[in-house]
Amino acid sequence: MTSALLTSWGRYPRYAQTPHGNTWRGDLHARLIQVTKAHGCTLPFGNGRSYGDSCLSASNHVLYMRSLDRFIQADWTTGVITAEAGVSLDEVLRVAIPNGWFLPVTPGTKYVTLGGAVANDVHGKNHHMRGTFGGHVRRFGLARSDTPALICSPEQNAELYTATIGGLGLTGILEWVELQLMPIRSSLIETIHIRFNSLDEFFALSAELDPAHEYAVAWIDCLAKADSVGRGVYIVGDHAGNGRLEYYNEHGWSLPVTPPLSLINRGSLRLFNTLYYRAHKPGRNRSCISYEPFFYPLDRILNWNRIYGPHGFQQYQCAIPENDSARAIAELLTVISREHQGSFLAVLKRFGHKESPGLLSFPLPGVTLALDFPEQGETTAKLFEKLDAIVRTVAGRLYPAKDAHMLGVDFRTAYPAWERLEVLRDPALTSHFWQRVTA
Ligand SMILES: Cc1cc2nc3c(=O)[nH]c(=O)nc-3n(C[C@H](O)[C@H](O)[C@H](O)COP(=O)(O)OP(=O)(O)OC[C@H]3O[C@@H](n4cnc5c(N)ncnc54)[C@H](O)[C@@H]3O)c2cc1C
Incomplete structure (x- = not known):
């Protein structure tokens, strides 16, 4: 677990983030409430591969997720894996490739967590074939400050499922992710x-x-x-x-x-x-x-x-x-x-x-x-x-x-569904980005 202050990948803007560690996914709800009580709000932080201020908490206190890095289940006949949200794409590749599976969508770095990949609904070089990462996420567990833990899928808590994919970490903390991998014959x-x-x-x-x-x-x-x-x-x-x-x-x-x-x-x-x-x-x-x-x-x-x-x-x-x-x-x-x-x-x-x-x-x-x-x-x-x-x-x-610079009016015009996300946002979670573009 890191104790150093965290920045985003671009190292701009400079809002140094104090990490609050997490060991067990069952404790996330309590940690969320505890850190929010002490600092006003927080935000999950994956591996800091976002460039600007969307991964930076408005209170400068984040829940550091990288330490939740356990695999929970893998079925190599179907290519469905379940892993904690702090597992990195590199760690997925380490277990998946020898079994003939690959990430269905990957961004230009493997040092991204599953939670970060969902929260930005990342895309890769095959968007024209397979769409975004979120399209391959079957289910996930979500911890919020205002309800007990939820399971979200297209059938269950469907609105939170769609809001959390690309939801910038604002709708809750992803505890684990169930992902459909893509079969390959060679690496x-x-x-x-x-x-x-x-x-x-x-x-x-x-x-x-x-x-x-x-x-x-x-x-x-x-x-x-x-x-x-x-x-x-x-x-x-x-x-x-x-x-x-x-x-x-x-x-x-x-x-x-x-x-x-x-x-x-x-x-x-x-x-x-x-x-x-x-x-x-x-x-x-x-x-x-x-x-x-x-x-x-x-x-x-x-x-x-x-x-x-x-x-x-x-x-x-x-x-x-x-x-x-x-x-x-x-x-x-x-x-x-x-x-x-x-x-x-x-x-x-x-x-x-x-x-x-x-x-x-x-x-x-x-x-x-x-x-x-x-x-x-x-x-x-x-x-x-x-x-x-x-x-x-x-x-x-x-x-x-x-x-790290978009005008609020440009964001709100380009993403008209932002108001729905604001309704579904966990009140304990806010980023510098969200404050800037919704003010
Ligand atoms: C070299 C490089 C190349 C890249 N190429 C691409 C690319 O091709 N396509 C692309 O789409 N992106 C690309 N990116 C951006 C990167 O994929 C995303 O910013 C990704 O979301 C970063 O993930 P992270 O784990 O580092 O999370 P962070 O950057 O730490 O956080 C990203 C967001 O996820 C949220 N989050 C993190 N963990 C959780 C969790 N457990 N629960 C809920 N929310 C969570 C955070 O609150 C934040 O809003 C690239 C980045 C780099 C540095």
Whole structure:
């Protein structure tokens, strides 16, 4: 159990969180009441892989969930597992892969807890095939301050089930989660990398190849200018039909200290982007690699968020409805390039049409663009104002899991079901994010 103060992944905004440990899931109701009595309110905290302030309690006192990390049940004939909410996706993979099962949906880091994955209804590179994480959650246990423990499923306490998926940890504490896994024959991924020169090319590739592949995503060189705006690398992947079923057992390395200045600047970004783009030869390049570098390349450096220095960074992730996606993404990239504020992690991906079960889930049919920016006060705020204006015009929305700046009015317009979530919210649970956007 950690005793150090906790931050979110972007290390911005800085509201250091005091963790309150938990050992037994049966004690969660009592812990919730105890911490709330002492500090006014609290919030469950998974592994802090959310970037902004949605995982930060308004009282700066959180219930630390990572220590609830036991598996409860697994049926390897059906691929249904039940585990405590603090179990990480990496721990699920460790037991599931050798038995021929994989996560049906995984975000770009395996260091996320089951509770965090449900509370943000996370998406992965296969949204166009399988929708969001919540769509594979059969049931969960929920502790609230105002009732005895509940079991929630599409049939039982159905309203709390839909509100808790994507419910930002506000409807109660997930005690355990029952998840349907996806069968695989190999832990290897067959990939194709294709370099493209424009957004038009990206959209053509995505229309042609997304429907034929389980996973699809693109990296964008967001410092490219003029004719090159929108160039990047489009990547598709599928689980190999046969091969080994092997859990990837190596752990990444750590940055020992936070550098005094951000290592991400215009020069390092331009170099990285150009090298990465040129590292991919023209044409369709096939390879077969372990699932680890395919899904989790960033996990090789355990605390890579420190490279942004003491001020931290913000991620900007928006979803743009289908009809406006080409035009709006071009506008967003042009603004970013013009302001010389490129990001070295710029990810573009098409969302599919599978409806997610969550009341406040982020994905919508269209595309999503995600970019990281060093936190630079006014400069970042001014850039985000311009990006927000574009997203607003096309009725797009921002992802609360990544957000530290969204205006309340934009949140309430983009997520009209927020009022229902407010009614269902456990009165003991509030985040800085929720205070900011519902005030
Ligand atoms: C490198 C990287 C890549 C990422 N890629 C993606 C991606 O591809 N797709 C995507 O969707 N997201 C992505 N994310 C975001 C990440 O998946 C989510 O923010 C996730 O919810 C973090 O989970 P966590 O366990 O760290 O929870 P935290 O960040 O600690 O908390 C997240 C939310 O879950 C709530 N919560 C945590 N535990 C519980 C519980 N037991 N009961 C109730 N609520 C709980 C918290 O209150 C909070 O609201 C990425 C993050 C990183 C750092």
